[in-house]
Amino acid sequence: MTTYHELTGFQRDLLEAIAAVDGDPYGLALKRYLDERYADPINHSRLYQNLDDLTEQGLINRDALDDRTNAYTLTDAGRRLLQRQAETLASLCDQPRPVADGSGYR
DSSP: OOGGGOOOHHHHHHHHHHHHOOOOBHHHHHHHHTTTSSSSOHHHHHHHHHHHHHHTTEEEEEESSSSSOOEEEOOHHHHHHHHHHHHHHHHHSOOOBBBBTTSBOO
């Protein structure tokens, strides 16, 4: 089974985008979502190659909307992977951290 950290940063961002995009998360909607977050425009080849990789890993499903458009959804495995990472990040935010000057915790 693929772990969150075995994915590339772009693939992790794609999982987030699929979960975040309202309606049918099709390729161009995912590209728009990511273009708003990346400094450089997302190349179509990069986008679709990574969507194919995530599909092969069983983390997303690809379903045809019409002859030219596919919608992408998280599989149960993809949702669990993303959920575990969200829980890990949330728990880290709740932990006290040492102050840089060594005077204790905040």
